[in-house]
Amino acid sequence: MKNCRLAFAALTLTGVLVTTAAEARPDLRQMSCSQAQNMVRQHGAVVFTTGQYTYSMFVSNRSYCDWNQELFVQYGPTRDNRKCPVAYECKEPLFPRGGFNRWN
DSSP: OHHHHHHHHHHHHHHHHHHHHHHHSOBGGGSOHHHHHHHHHHHSEEEEEOSSSOEEEEESSGGGSOTTOEEEEEEEOOSSOTTEEEEEEEEOOSSOTTTTOTTO
C-alpha cells in the first residue's frame, strides 16, 4: 500500500512539472509585437511558442550562435502583427564567408 501511494505521488508530481514546463514558455501569438521584441531584448534569448505544436528560439545578438552561424531576421505571428520582426535566429549561411575553399 505504501508503494502505491509513493508511485501515485511521483506520477502526480511528474504531471505538475510537465504542465509547469509547458506553461513556462511564452506564447508569441498572445503578445504584441513590441512586447515580444522587448522580452528578447531583456533576456537575450527566448524560446516562444509559435503555433499549436511549434516553438522557436529568438536571439538578440550573435553571442547566442555557434561560431559558423550568422544572424538572420526572424519573424513570428504576434497578436497585432502576423509577420512581426521579433529578433534574430542563428543559421548557417547558404554561402559561407570566404567562399567554398576550406583551406582559406
